[in-house]
Amino acid sequence: MYRCTRNDRERVSASHAISQGISADGGLYVPESLPRYTHEDLIRLSHCTYPERAARIMSDFLPEFTREELLSCANAAYAKEKFSGNSPAPLSLQQKGQKNLYILELWHGPTCAFKDMALQMLPHLLTRSLHKTGNPRTAVILVATSGDTGKAALEGFRDVPGTRILVFYPMHGVSNMQKRQMQVQEGSNVAVCAIEGNFDDAQTGVKRIFTDPAVKAKLEEHGMMFSSANSINWGRLLPQIVYYFSAYCDLIATGEIDRPGEEINVTVPTGNFGNILAAYYAKEMGLPIHRLICASNANNVLTDFLRTGVYDKNRPFHATLSPSMDILVSSNLERLLYHLTGGNSAQVAAWMKELAASGRYVVDASTLEKIRSLFWAGFCDDENTKASIRSMYETEHYVCDPHTAVAVHVYDQYVEETKDLETPAVLVSTASPYKFASGVLEALTGEKPLGDDFACVDELAAMTGAPVPEPIQALRGKAIRFTGSCPVSGMSDTVLSMLV
Numbered sequence: 469m470y471r472c473t474r475n476d477r478e479r480v481s482a483s484h485a486i487s488q489g490i491s492a493d494g495g496l497y498v499p500e501s502l503p504r505y506t507h508e509d510l511i512r513l514s515h516c517t518y519p520e521r522a523a524r525i526m527s528d529f530l531p532e533f534t535r536e537e538l539l540s541c542a543n544a545a546y547a548k549e550k551f552s553g554n555s556p557a558p559l560s561l562q563q564k565g566q567k568n569l570y571i572l573e574l575w576h577g578p579t580c581a582f583k584d585m586a587l588q589m590l591p592h593l594l595t596r597s598l599h600k601t602g603n604p605r606t607a608v609i610l611v612a613t614s615g616d617t618g619k620a621a622l623e624g625f626r627d628v629p630g631t632r633i634l635v636f637y638p639m640h641g642v643s644n645m646q647k648r649q650m651q652v653q654e655g656s657n658v659a660v661c662a663i664e665g666n667f668d669d670a671q672t673g674v675k676r677i678f679t680d681p682a683v684k685a686k687l688e689e690h691g692m693m694f695s696s697a698n699s700i701n702w703g704r705l706l707p708q709i710v711y712y713f714s715a716y717c718d719l720i721a722t723g724e725i726d727r728p729g730e731e732i733n734v735t736v737p738t739g740n741f742g743n744i745l746a747a748y749y750a751k752e753m754g755l756p757i758h759r760l761i762c763a764s765n766a767n768n769v770l771t772d773f774l775r776t777g778v779y780d781k782n783r784p785f786h787a788t789l790s791p792s793m794d795i796l797v798s799s800n801l802e803r804l805l806y807h808l809t810g811g812n813s814a815q816v817a818a819w820m821k822e823l824a825a826s827g828r829y830v831v832d833a834s835t836l837e838k839i840r841s842l843f844w845a846g847f848c849d850d851e852n853t854k855a856s857i858r859s860m861y862e863t864e865h866y867v868c869d870p871h872t873a874v875a876v877h878v879y880d881q882y883v884e885e886t887k888d889l890e891t892p893a894v895l896v897s898t899a900s901p902y903k904f905a906s907g908v909l910e911a912l913t914g915e916k917p918l919g920d921d922f923a924c925v926d927e928l929a930a931m932t933g934a935p936v937p938e939p940i941q942a943l944r945g946k947a948i949r950f951t952g953s954c955p956v957s958g959m960s961d962t963v964l965s966m967l968v
């Protein structure tokens with residue numbers, strides 16, 4: 469069963485948590501208890517394929533689903549046509565100095581960013597959850613995106629029976645590559661619209677539509693209901709736990725790990741705290757992780773929090789080379805606080821209230837001590853991001869994207885400060901370098917590129933020889949389908965005209 473982070477009295481099933489997305493009081497759903505895995509379990513898992521690993525681990529959290537059902541979801545989500553290569557989450561070994569560094573590449577899916585790992589699975593979990601809760605209506609997914617989430621959600625939900633998806637993006641707030649990815653979106657149940665405003669306008673507009681009684685009534689008349697695909701949905705977090713287990717199993721399979729309980733370090737480029745929270749759950753489930761290393765960009769609110777226990781979003785917002793981590797309020801942190809306080813929902817609710825009122829809260833000494841025993845935190849500005857991209861290329865001939873480069877730099881800081889060279893290190897790579905080709909090219913050449921995004925892709929490919937992912941190549945030939953835009957005040961009308 470699942471609990472709510474802000475309210476002791478709420479206790480819901482997995483399918484309810486997933487179809488609902490967020491609790492009515494704004495709290496997030498968290499599992500009441502966690503399964504434990506032994507070394508023997510991990511050895512057994514190491515003989516399995518990725519979809520089998522996913523079905524095994526997810527079945528512990530979804531008792532209303534059979535193992536066969538989850539295996540068929542995982543086989544569909546991680547099919548070869550969607551994720552190129554032998555595994556959807558391969559480990560690539562780099563020798564960094566004397567250290568063995570394993571890069572967990574999570575960008576081999578249809579949109580070339582790690583959000584595919586969850587958003588290819590969520591539609592299966594969501595539609596089946598709606599069915600299990602006796603809700604036969606069509607789920608309408610509304611998304612406000614600043615870039616990666618919109619495209620990944622569109623790809624995940626395209627042509628999924630029983631769903632419609634509408635994405636709003638800020639007209640001038642996404643990169644050209646990201647805009648093009650969305651404008652050419654295929655599928656019979658999808659729509660995309662630019663709004664005349666920034667990301668906050670889009671987000672506020674979507675939230676307003678979610679709770680607009682007139683729009684809701686209209687949807688109900690037509691047998692539809694709103695649902696959410698954003699990263700606070702448990703159905704997006706759960707598939708992310710799998711790849712940490714999978715990485716460890718791969719290290720067992722190659723012989724890098726040969727002792728029961730042998731620990732690894734995990735470094736995660738972090739924004740909304742979803743990805744690294746999945747690693748925390750894996751650790752609590754018995755996966756031997758020594759330190760969870762949290763890497764932030766210049767928006768370093770998490771670095772300060774994990775070191776001092778003071779969360780303070782009252783600071784300048786920086787637009788960086790790693791835009792998917794430009795976040796000052798990390799929603800999923802709330803789940804960690806719930807677990808570390810032993811499920812003290814009153815305390816969590818009070819901190820979240822302070823955050824909403826003043827942008828700041830301070831945790832108690834015992835919570836801070838727990839945080840510091842689990843996490844190590846650092847940050848990396850744009851100059852160091854570029855330097856990391858350059859040094860990974862020059863010394864290892866590995867081309868990494870700016871988000872991954874932030875993690876590389878912070879991992880280097882960790883080793884420098886702790887001298888912990890022995891623990892095998894897994895570093896999470898969250899995007900293909902070709903998705904952010906102009907930033908990567910600038911890092912490698914030292915000059916701002918002049919051409920458009922596709923020219924940067926070609927130049928980067930010619931320079932490095934790294935293969936261009938098929939979904940990025942395919943974008944060039946695709947017809948543009950969605951060029952519409954609307955003012956913020958017209959969003960409800962747009963939604964209704966697209967749907968009914």
Ligand SMILES: *Cc1c(COP(=O)(O)O)cnc(C)c1O
Binds near residue numbers: 616737738740792793
């Ligand atoms: C979303 C995203 C992140 C941040 O992940 P969180 O789960 O929000 O911490 C990092 N890198 C890329 C490329 C992303 O798209």
